[in-house]
Amino acid sequence: MAKDEKERPLAAIVGERLKAFREEKGLRQADVAAAASKWGLSWARSSIAALEAGTRNLSMEELLLLPFVISELGGWSSPLIPPDAWIELSSTRKIQAKDVGSLADRLTAPQSDLNAEHPLTGTTLGVRRPDQVEADVDDDLYPRQMFAEDMAWRLFCARMYPGVGHRGWGHSANLGNDLELVARVAKKIENPSGGTASYGLVNILSWVLWKSPIEAERDRRTGLRGVLRGRGLQSAKGHVTRELISEIEAEAQKAWPVVNEIFGELVPIWSDGRKLDEWAHRARSEATRLETAADRQARLLEFKEKHPHENAALDEIVGEIKAARVATGLTYGQLADMILMPERTYEAIEERGYLKDRNEPRVRQYIKALARAVALDQEPLIRRFEEARRADRGEKG
Incomplete structure (x- = not known):
């Protein structure tokens, strides 16, 4: 990825997307301002111009209301912020848009020590060899490594589960709240080729098997056993968790050859940002082609039935x-x-x-x-x- 594709201030990203929406819909800046006023936002045409230019920062309240303004104007089939966009929070911190939700959750959660060891420590997004060291989060290489691994999971889904889709399932934003459970399961699923435990694999296979994070499936199955409390509840959760691990392990055995083939291509280029970018774009192109073919096939089957x-x-x-x-x-x-x-x-x-x-x-x-x-x-x-x-x-x- 080029640098401006990788990390930009939120105002620049939102402004660019707002302009794209307005021009696609054939709207004037005054139309957007009028729709915003219906949601209590005192925006003039000049306010919209400044937003689109990326020179006006949005307050939290304005950002939360912006999707409603878009809806007021007929809605948009595209996201206001692309999930794979990298947002520059400060000169030393950046975050991918798909992680905004999990970051916002911290506002309503107990304010624990954010520097404490993360539950996913010891696991990785992708499937790596022990010598594949992840770049520091402040390093320009870090987002390139994360993007490449995300595209690797997308390509894996397109090849292995073309009718299921990707939707960023490999990413931590979709893991659920019990990250210790995810890490525990990841460490129990052994790669026949060796390497680190991958929370991305656990999450992908959870969505493939149950269309939900493993935590949600555990709680659903536990709930089917009736009203339980105390030791009975913990015992039931433990039994169900073992069932789920067995099911994921069985699915992983089918998946490992494809997983290792794809992620193996990242090993020799892991520390080369340019080559990672090139690989990621090729992977995204192939995945898009396979996804499009799968979507077309699904539509044809639906047409035949109807x-x-x-x-x-x-x-x-x-x-x-x-x-x-x-x-x-x-x-x-x-x-x-x-x-x-x-x-x-x-x-x-x-x-x-x-x-x-x-x-x-x-x-x-x-x-x-x-x-x-x-x-x-x-x-x-x-x-x-x-x-x-x-x-x-x-x-x-």
Whole structure:
């Protein structure tokens, strides 16, 4: 990562994102100010300009209300602060955005000694060899190491559990409150290749197996045993914890080959920030590609279940168009050029069910254009498509 991608003041990040939201929605700065006033914020157009320029710091109250202002203006499908953004808290401290929640929790928790040994001491985010020393938190290398390990977990999820997703599960912000439990479990799961205990692995597998932190699953199962107190409660928790460890260990045995392959690539570059950045971006690109393919496959399966007749009809129609294309000797690119379509779009129509992810008018348009290009009669194809749609929706012709 370039330095400005890695650590910036919160005001600069929020201002940049606020401007991106406003421009995407086609709003004026005065519109944002008017929405803010509905939530009791005395912002003028000049206030918004200063926010967007990153020259005006937000108070805690303003920051907490900003999501409501965004919602007032129609909401946004993107996060106000990207989870992987690094926020510069001071000249000596920085934090990743996804950890803001856990840091804020300290405000409402007993103010214990923050310099005391952390419960996760002795465990690591990634899977490392003993000689992979983590850089000091103030070192420029530290966020690069953390980002690379986070992308390693994302790539692991994309390869091993493509239908599950990543969502930052490897990160400490999603571990739950009982960090001692996480550390204890991590130290019991032995890597056949050796190395440090990884709380990231425990958290990933917890979400894969139970869609929750291990602490929440322990408490859920313990609760199923009825109302327990004192020694009975502690005994039940211990029994359940042993069950959970056994389940995670079994899943880990399947995961270790992929985990060690991915994290093994970080070993020779662990102390080289530039190479870590390059690796992390390659890993993110591969993970994004795999995640997109998994999402597409999930949508196609859902379409097949909800619209079986239309699904079958589109397969038949596309199959006939493909047969006609092959018979005429046309390549993907040649056919795509004939109807002014990107080649990758036509390839997706034939090979990846592209039409099943389009709306009805668009599908009709594609069928007509493709039928003309390969000299097929479009009317029977359109009629078959319409009859299938009506059959799935219980409509009469």
